[in-house]
Amino acid sequence: MKIKTKLTFGVGLLFLMIFSLAAVSGWYVYKLKKDTNNILVANYNTLQYSRNMLLALEDIGIDPVALHTFEDNLDKQNANVTEVGEKDATDLVVKHFAALKKNIEDSSLISPIRKDITELMRLNMEAIERKSDIADETAQKAIVVIAVTGTLCFLIAFILLVNLPSNIADPIKELTESTQEIAAQNYKKRVHFESHSEFGDLAKSFNTMAEKLAEYSESKLEKILKGKKRIEALIDNMHDPVIGIDENRKVLFVNEEALKITGLKKENFVGRQIQDVAMANDLVKDIIQEIVDPNLKKLNASPLKIFADSKESYFEKEVVDINIVPTGETASQFIGQVIMLRNITPFKELDLAKTNFMGTVSHEFKTPISSIKMSLQLLENKQIGELNTEQRNLVAGIKEDTGRLLKITGELLNIAQVESGAIHLNMLPSEIKPILEYAVNANKISAEQKHIGIHVKIDNDISVVMADSEKTAWVLTNLISNAIRYSYENASIVVNVQKEGDRKVRFSVADTGQGIQPQYLTKIFERYFRIPGTKKEGTGLGLSISKEFIEAQGGGIEVQSEFGAGSTFAFTLHAK
Numbered sequence: 001m002k003i004k005t006k007l008t009f010g011v012g013l014l015f016l017m018i019f020s021l022a023a024v025s026g027w028y029v030y031k032l033k034k035d036t037n038n039i040l041v042a043n044y045n046t047l048q049y050s051r052n053m054l055l056a057l058e059d060i061g062i063d064p065v066a067l068h069t070f071e072d073n074l075d076k077q078n079a080n081v082t083e084v085g086e087k088d089a090t091d092l093v094v095k096h097f098a099a100l101k102k103n104i105e106d107s108s109l110i111s112p113i114r115k116d117i118t119e120l121m122r123l124n125m126e127a128i129e130r131k132s133d134i135a136d137e138t139a140q141k142a143i144v145v146i147a148v149t150g151t152l153c154f155l156i157a158f159i160l161l162v163n164l165p166s167n168i169a170d171p172i173k174e175l176t177e178s179t180q181e182i183a184a185q186n187y188k189k190r191v192h193f194e195s196h197s198e199f200g201d202l203a204k205s206f207n208t209m210a211e212k213l214a215e216y217s218e219s220k221l222e223k224i225l226k227g228k229k230r231i232e233a234l235i236d237n238m239h240d241p242v243i244g245i246d247e248n249r250k251v252l253f254v255n256e257e258a259l260k261i262t263g264l265k266k267e268n269f270v271g272r273q274i275q276d277v278a279m280a281n282d283l284v285k286d287i288i289q290e291i292v293d294p295n296l297k298k299l300n301a302s303p304l305k306i307f308a309d310s311k312e313s314y315f316e317k318e319v320v321d322i323n324i325v326p327t328g329e330t331a332s333q334f335i336g337q338v339i340m341l342r343n344i345t346p347f348k349e350l351d352l353a354k355t356n357f358m359g360t361v362s363h364e365f366k367t368p369i370s371s372i373k374m375s376l377q378l379l380e381n382k383q384i385g386e387l388n389t390e391q392r393n394l395v396a397g398i399k400e401d402t403g404r405l406l407k408i409t410g411e412l413l414n415i416a417q418v419e420s421g422a423i424h425l426n427m428l429p430s431e432i433k434p435i436l437e438y439a440v441n442a443n444k445i446s447a448e449q450k451h452i453g454i455h456v457k458i459d460n461d462i463s464v465v466m467a468d469s470e471k472t473a474w475v476l477t478n479l480i481s482n483a484i485r486y487s488y489e490n491a492s493i494v495v496n497v498q499k500e501g502d503r504k505v506r507f508s509v510a511d512t513g514q515g516i517q518p519q520y521l522t523k524i525f526e527r528y529f530r531i532p533g534t535k536k537e538g539t540g541l542g543l544s545i546s547k548e549f550i551e552a553q554g555g556g557i558e559v560q561s562e563f564g565a566g567s568t569f570a571f572t573l574h575a576k
Helices: 003-058 064-078 086-102 107-183 198-218 221-236 256-262 274-279 282-287 345-380 389-419 432-442 444-449 469-485 542-552
Strands: 242-246 251-254 304-308 311-324 333-343 428-431 453-458 464-467 492-500 504-510 556-562 566-574
Touching (some): 086 107, 242 256, 256 282, 256 333, 282 304, 345 389, 428 432, 428 469, 432 464, 432 492, 444 469, 464 469, 464 566, 469 504, 469 542, 469 566
Parallel strands (some): 453 492
Antiparallel strands (some): 242 333, 304 311, 428 464, 492 504, 504 566
16 A cells, blocks of 8 residues: 555544544433533422512512512413423412412412412422433543543554554664664665555665666776776777767767778767768768668668778778666667668679679670570471481470570579669660561460460550560570460460559459468569479579669569469560
8 A cells, every 4th residue: 555545544544533532422412401401490490480479479468569579470381381390380370370360368279379389499409300311321421422432532542553663663773773784785675565555656766776886886996997998909900991870869989990981080980970971971871771761771772882991992881779777677779879870892892793694694695595596497498408207306305405505595694784883775666566576486485385375455545665676585485485384284364454543554464273381472673483293394593684684674573373273474565
């Protein structure tokens, strides 16, 4: 229970008991007053009137005023009848007094009146005695009830006196002692109060403070300084540029490599807001783009090209958020970021060498392969000479392998072009039908061999697309070729061209083949990827090159597939 609730409950209960005691006492005092008033007002007045009438009765024959006095007190008595039998006694006095008034000389009439008044006095004396007993009984009850109520009030007040101060004072005393222990550098001291009271919250805060003080006390300043210098030395001797900033983007540290590539001095870097540094340095501005605007993260995925070590160097940027969990707390807290630039120039040079090698070898292969194809065409010419069946089979096999080599060589040349970043586009308004006819005719023979029909559908309101017709035709040819390769015999392929919105044209190639398993859909456009277990020939480059060609034209490519029911490959280009 909260301390405030305890105090409110205790003081409120005590107030209620005091109020109850006062109410009970007041009630019984009122009753006693009422009982005594009944005696004084009713019975005492009757006795007073009776006494006056007796005195007046004695002087009736002597004092002429006595008769009037008697009559006046008798009238008052008539108005003051309160007891049982008092009315009858009063009426007798009235009756006998009336007879006396008629014959005032008759002294024998005085004796009955005196008896009547004596009876009236007796009735009131008995009433006084009876009402006195009632008042005594009321007083006894009042004593008992007030005593019981007072005892309850005393007990409650005693319980509050014993418990309430200790409930408040004991934790304060313990906290004071614990504070003195902390002041004496005994940081292992802890306090333990009820967790559901204010002292429980105070104990939790106190213990957290003591824990942090203990942590601080146990850590030596010398160790902290050595650790700091060790980390600084480690960062300074790294071969990659490193920049550290706090949660407010203030530069905490920067190593020599970072200073070298930015051309800045340490005093112009450390201790300043990194945005201020970026305003005077374009390289720093490029580095912190995604920190200032996280939406630019994907756009900056390509390596940074920086002139360093007297040559163009390539760096891969990584921004690491630093989060810690403070002592005694559970939620992590962001305290800054570290920007690291990995020098990938050697790998980039190797990759470029590989690309050049692939381009050179592919180009060199193309000439002899073309010569082989020409020689095969001459061998197939009957004017040169007839071939027997075995020779024709050999020529057919060589022709098929030559075609495959030529295709692989073309794909290698394309991938070399893509990797070198030297994709040359000839973006012009291009007729759609010639592109479709080229792609369909290029796959006509292979489709006929499997008895596969290719159905072309074009929306009537589109005829021109903004594209590189050669590369678009290559992509469409590759997609139709894949559809034929993975379709069953006697199947059909649908090539559909339709408008998508107001400014795009969508090309799609749908087959009813075996489809692609869901786990491979995200990898299908990766370079050299082939679906595990497939027996179909291929290099795994066609879809990757298609993706590069379409995206280079400002379009997009996608695949939708249901395993066992077929696939639909589609790409979009800008409409004319």
